[in-house]
Amino acid sequence: MGIPSAGSERWSQHWLELGRQVIAQECQALAQAAERLDGGFVRVVAGLWRCSGRVAVVGVGKSADVGQKITGTFNSTGTRSYTLDPIRAVHGDLGMVAPEDVALLLSHSGESEELVRLLPALRQRTAGMYAITSHGSSRLAQAVDAAVLYGPLAEACPLGLAPSSSTTVMLAIGDALAFVLMEQRRFTEDDFARNHPAGSLGRRLARVTDYMRRDKELRLAPASATVRQVFTQARHHGRRTGAIMLLDDQGRLAGLFTDSDLARLFESRRDEALDRPIAEVMTRQPIVVRPQTRLAEAIDLLRSHKISELPVVDDQGRPLGMLDITDLIGMEQEAIAAEPVPLRILGQRKSA
Missing domain, CATH: 3.10.580.10 (CBS-domain)
Incomplete structure (x- = not known):
């Protein structure tokens, strides 16, 4: 199959329509997730707020990538956090988890084997376990103290397979948790500046x-x-x-x-x-x-x-x-x- 010319009007229009469709579908997924937020979100916020240690963010695959960003947002807005890789955790990295820490587990299906097998160890080592997942009947949702359930979503991938809408929603829920906690902590611009001493952002926040x-x-x-x-x-x-x-x-x-x-x-x-x-x-x-x-x-x-x-x-x-x-x-x-x-x-x- 030949490579279509970017100047081809037919292909250009197709690409444009597909791009718009993907973004629109992810926007729709975000709107659905916002409507579905309920008491589970409040209970997760309360659990993270009570944490006297750090939040261990745990995910597998694309959820792990989302977890990296959530961890960064937590840390920059006053909620001390770190990422925990499930595979490395069962081979020694569980040693970084302290008794006063809580775990925030990320999984669209709630059935990721790497995550599920880690649950008993995390229950013994943490002060609480919370989750962001789609399915309330999943093993993950049933094992944690509270979960943000965003419900079924259609992935924006044309095949309906690659994580897209689900990861976008998971990322947005992480932001929501971070910013609610930030407000609860009365986190100020000065606090933000102290966490960002380098780069253009840090310089513009400086005195x-x-x-x-x-x-x-x-x-x-x-x-x-x-x-x-x-x-x-x-x-x-x-x-x-x-x-x-x-x-x-x-x-x-x-x-x-x-x-x-x-x-x-x-x-x-x-x-x-x-x-x-x-x-x-x-x-x-x-x-x-x-x-x-x-x-x-x-x-x-x-x-x-x-x-x-x-x-x-x-x-x-x-x-x-x-x-x-x-x-x-x-x-x-x-x-x-x-x-x-x-x-x-x-x-x-x-x-x-």
Whole structure:
């Protein structure tokens, strides 16, 4: 049989219709599962909530793959969890199961031999056993303390054989359990951030104190000094930032003067301004953030106001640090990846 051309209208339409059919059938299965949730779901949530140890997620085949994802979601949202392979379990890995742990067993049929033969050992070693399965009359459902039963489903596979609708539903039920438990624990964005210190997600959930320049890396000067004095007397250490924070007599932030502001003075031939107080040409009341501001919010401010530097101040308005776009440009690119307009690197504008 020859390979059909992707440009063939007949084949293209067939592929498109089949793809839509698969997705629609899995959506239908999810809707059915949602309607069928009952007291079993509540009892499973209660059992996992009472667990003082960890949740051992156990599955075979495709259910094991689903279990890996459920374990990851549990761990990232406050429910400590690990996966337990049934084959390895009966060859020594049962040693990782503690008496205060509970087991969450995954099986569409509820009759997987590898899972069923593990049940007596898990009953002896755990504080409780729970399941996600389709059949309430299965050996698995009958052996556990409570089960989420999602009922019969038609697999989206054209042959009706490959796990598809069932694994999608099992995955969604795992999410439902994780997020109900997350709400019960009053799990916050800060908790989530602590569990995600790496990657773009972790960075955007971080606080500005984790990324701001501080101490000797800051360019500070009195607002009463002249422009020339500020640029000839100021000393800077470490990474260069394009903005000078100008202070009043009480050490509070009075304004901001950027390298772009200096360039504009030269471009407009305002040489006389160089020997006038910098307060006359600085940006008064610049946009600032507090140290506990989320990095995502700070990046949004940099982006929406088209500025390159963002001072970080305390409750009295004293400078604590500076966010510089050159340190955050990678995260900014991630933040605007879906939009066509790139960030412009500009100095802060003077307020009217």
